[in-house]
Amino acid sequence: MHLTNALHRAVRQNPRLPATIFGDRVRTWEESAERIARLGSALKELGVQSGDRVAILSLNSDAFHEYLFAVPWADGVIAPMNYRWSLAEIIECLNDSEPCVLFVDDAFSHLVEQLRAEVPSLRAFVFCGEGSAPAGTLQLEELIAGHESIPDARRGGDALAALYYTGGTTGRPRGVMLSHLNLVSSALGAQATGAFVIPGGRHLHSAPLFHLGAGAGWLARNLAGGSHVILQQFAPEPVADAISKYEVTDAILMPTMIQMLVDSPDTQDHDLSSLQRLIYGASPISDALLERAAKRLPGVGFSQIYGMTETSPVTAVLDPAAHNDAVLRRSAGRAAPHAEVMIVDNEDREIPSGQVGEVVIRGPHVMRGYWNLPEMSAETLRGGWMHTGDGGYVDANGYLFIVDRIKDMIISGGENVYSTEVENALATHPAVASCVVIGVPDEEWGERVHAVVVCQPGTTTTAAELRTHCKGLIAGYKTPRSVDFVDALPTTAAGKVLKRELRSRYWPAAGRQVS
Template sequence: MFIMQTLRRAVQLNGDGVATIFAGRRRSWRELESRVARLAGGLIGLGVKAGDRVAILSLNSDRYMEYFYGVPWAGAAVNPVNIRLAVPEIAYTLNDSGSTVLFVDDTFAALLPALRPQLEFVRHVIFAGDGEKPEGCLDYESLIEQSAPVEDANVGGDELAGLFYTGGTTGRSKGVMLSHDNLVFNALNVVAEMGYDRDTVYMHAAPMFHLADMASTFAVTLAAGTHCIVPRFDVDAVLQLIQQEKVTNTLLVPTMINLLASSGRIRDFDVSSMKRMLYGASPMPEAVLLSAMEQMPTVSFAQGYGQTEASPIITSLGPEYHVPGGAKLRSAGRAALGVEVAVMDADDREVPRGTVGEICARGANVMLGYWGMEAATAETLRHGWLHTGDLGYMDEQGFVFIVDRAKDMVISGGENIFSVEVEGAIYSHPAVRECAVIGIPDDRWGEAVHAVIVLGEGAEATESEIIDHCREKIAGYKVPRSVEFRTEPLPISGAGKILKNELRSPYWEGNQKQVN
């Protein structure tokens, strides 16, 4: 398979149809293909060769879309950089990958003075913003204007399509190597699961650097639909775009859906065009999901579970199972098309149905490995299975239930306590807007369950009230022993996941291990 097949098909099927909508710019698929061919010519003129890595550090835009196709058209591999990283972390990503060209927009051009002295391989910086070009940068539009189109390099199959760095919250950040086969296979799967077609208007509101959104980047193109883009998630901007452009589909991570559902703004906009909303990338509290379903009754919700190493989808839960009180609503669904899923014990033996173990997967979506990390690759892909690090179980019908990340599980008095379950109980309290549950050191129990909570605007609750509320929902040993209230939003990653490592850090300072 070839990434460029998705673009060529879109041009064949819908050449004059709208490909991208962003900041007042509307371009057809034919125009997009022409610009991509010229962008590839410009990159080759800068010395980019087959297999080279080309990076981007940018908010969402139509030029981000062109980057995703211009780089493989030139035979190179993409390296989309996490927008929430600090300068030293960005430099590590660029240096470790050996990226030779970097695209930046207006927002991240400001980091260049601090970033440039740390870069080992980047030879050219291309400014892909709309403001004034920073000194020492090449201009994106000038590069396209002044470059002749080139023939597609026709790179595909198991050749490297991109490096996608994981968050690095538990050590050295890993560069996940995904092939053309990986990404296009996943796109085919997403088209089938989401029902994308030429009439699809997909909104990119989650960050485009992340595989959760990127799955639809290639899938919507494959279906010859329309990409409608906002720079970053903002409740009013998202609702305004849905109303204005008659958006039909999107992906939002649970933190975004929570902000949307708790905003009180949905009723002020016409969101009737929305057909399906996919969510994933982190656990979805049931109370948040039910609130969103109630406020957007015409929207069909679907869940995708996976990770970067799986391109990313492993399982999916369709709209037919999104029924309040439904037996499968808390599950992550069943194995996606062409993906095999098993729950394994510590010896990599499949456990009986209903038994908690590590979720493992295999299929054409599974990564080539980690860039320059052979030992970590061998450990993660042992015995031919991708070991996700997620704990869960499978029922008799093949539905997978995620109980926690292995690293987020709290072990208190010898009992395994899954933070996701405790968070679900807390989110069902009407005053709670955001919460995260972590384990903190405890002299008696080893670890104690601690909740960090942000209340809704104007809402009130006390520590004892939250604890009593949880006692009605979950077993006593799972109930938080302490509650911390914050007024600022909880820290999140570029992908919208709550950064529990940052919440844990003050409590574990001076400990060599994050367990007690």
Template sequence: MYLTQPLHRALQHAPDAPMTAYGERTRTARQVADRVARLASALKGLGVTVADRVGILMLNSDRVHESIFAIWWIGAAAHPVNSRWSPAEIGYALNDSGTELLLVDDAFADLVPDLRTRCAGLRTVVHCGDGPAPGGTLRYEDLIRSSTPVPDGRHGGDALALLLYTGGTTGLPKGVMISHRGLRSSLAGSMLAMRNVDRGGATLVTAPLFHIAAVCSWYAQLVMGGTVVFLPLFRPADFLDAVQRHRVTTCILIPTMVQLLCEHPALGDHDVSSLRSITYGGAASSGALLRRAMETFPGAGFSQGYGMTETGVLCTLGREEHAAGGPRLRSTGRATPAVEIAVLGPDGSRLPTGQVGEIVTRGDHVMLGYWGKPDETARALRDGWMHTGDAGLLDEDGYLYVVDRIKDMIITGGENVYSAEVENALATHPAVASCAVIGVPDDRWGERVHAVLVLRPGRTATAEEIRDHCKTLIAGYKAPRTVEFADALPTSAAGKILKRVLRDAPRPAAP
């Protein structure tokens, strides 16, 4: 199946219904299709051919929507660049991928001279903003106006559709190659499992579209028809305004966003009754936050999605399980209909129910590989399985419990401690806003459990109080031996805590 199909379907079913909304601008499916066909023609005229990578360095907008479809229209691969990276990191991704044409908006126009210097192969830059165009760039709207529409090539199957670079939580980022078949397979499975997108509804895309979760949320609404509403950045007030104005029915959020919305003072001034589905993922969510969110948005069903850039959505925990509550809320749900998962031991054998090992998966949803990195691809794709690097277990009904990243497991005094378990205990303390647990070198124990905490405004806590609280919930050897208080935790663009940064930070020895 080709990924441009939802646009053709919209032209057949509802050509004059709104497809995109951004700021004051709304465009129908008919308008979008015409602009996509013209932009595709312009890209071809600029030398873009099948399998070329086209960079997109933009905040979320309707023009990102049009650009991705135009790129697919001519059989090229869309390369949404992490807009939160430094110029050096952006330059690395453009050079590594061999990107020769880059689309930029007003937010990144000032970076163009620097990127040209860093990227010798970058031959064309298209300015997609409304402000002044940087020197030597082409204007997006001029290209659309001056180009004659070309027919859709309907490229699909195992052709490269997306090149998404990992967040770089360890080492250099890797370009994950996602095919048309892979993205469609992942989406089909998650949509069947969660049923969280309304036919003809409205999805609010606020997570950045260089992230696989945002791509899935955006595309799922297009499959079902309806409108995609874009916010360039997540701001709680803007989110609430957009939900009220566009009668948004569904969205995907990371837990940090959920917390900010629950705490926003203007929440009660907005009509958010149209929201019927909120999907969360991308980072661990505490039980306390989830309960508060469900109370704050009582009309919305909650779903969780677990996956990674390399696989798309693997498991879902649907609204029925959330409504029922209970211990399964600690799980990530069950594998979607398109996915096979297993838990393997160090020798590669399947582990029995309840035993912790590495989570692996196989199926059409798995990436093609890492761009230009055959050795790393071979390490990840072994014996027919994609090795996720996550440690977890399956229960007797197939619910998956992710306990940690394998590299984040702490071995202290010969005992295995999974940092996620300690973090869950810490998150129940009323003074703790956010937390991270890492292993740090210790002369006596080899590693010690170390917690970094951000406290809620106006709240206080001592290290001893935190340790005592944890010991009421988990074994004493798992409780943090040392506690550090911080103003904020370092996070990646996807909202994941950068434990590498925390491990590298200097700190005194244990008392």
């Protein structure tokens, strides 16, 4: 299995079908493949060797699509950077992955000189935006025009395909190593459920492609045939306009995005009747939102995906029919054909259905490990199972229900936020004596980052001041949206903070402390 196989298949079977639609620019699969083969040649000339990382810091575009294919074509490894991170976080992850080439677009080309100075591994910067290349960069179109096609390296199987970074429990993002087998098997398994992208349809990309959640749609669309409709970023009216104009059949949107799409007054006059499937993840959809969305989009089937970057990312799928059941739509669905799901106790022994334990996963989609973190990799993958840190249970029919997060991860608006990372940032403020960060329910974001803070004796601070302080250290979406100031934190006799007790004050639904 290799990522570029889908490209070869599309060229043989539908060469003149649009591969990408980006604004007024349409490129067929035949045109796209020619550009990718030339770009692969340019990457080789820039020094990309087998297994070298090639990074990208860019909004969505058709160039992002070409990057995702051209890097493995040149025998390299994809390394997308999260543009929502702070600059310090971006630099940290670039230095961890050590890419030799970085693609940048208009939004981030101003960072080139600083990145050149602080990331020694970078030998070349490719400008993949519109217009002329800024100083210090190479222009994508000139590279493509100036190079002849080379054969596909057909990098595949267990070979490393991509490094996708995810939040770290110790405050350091972790590079998840995913092979070609991991990524392709996940996409094939998702498609085999019949609840993913529509075969031969048009998939809308508005969620950021640096996220593997959005990347899952890119992978599946390549396998299922059809076209990619690409927007730089999500906004309700442009999404509605693209669905109507380009007859989009399916899209991956977070529940917060679905809410904005169906509730915005700017989208009400758009014809969205071409849409057949809305795929969402990160959290279940609320009954109220599902009702409003079904009314606005009567022909749409809703599918929920459960997984994580470490599982490439799809593990379980809740199909459209299950959304009609009030109990089942609280679940994360059932294991996809490529995945095994088991619930274990704290000694990794399987426990009966209906009992809560840790969710562990096995299958060809499970990551190779964490980049440069062998001990963490071994612990997470012990016994041949991916230990998710999610607490949950499986019912008698195989539906997976998530009830807690053992690793204290918060999912806010589709972004993973590890509480320790935020706590580390808060703790550097001189007024903070101790703090705890938890996820609390939020109507718009599913969960929001909430801090409970004990101040140093004789000092005071405000929520606004703490937010400003954190934004200088971590990404804006990780900073606490709300803060409570208390005299003391609840602890065990051994002095361990009782996070579950804190969460229970904010989560009214008994037995569930995640969105």
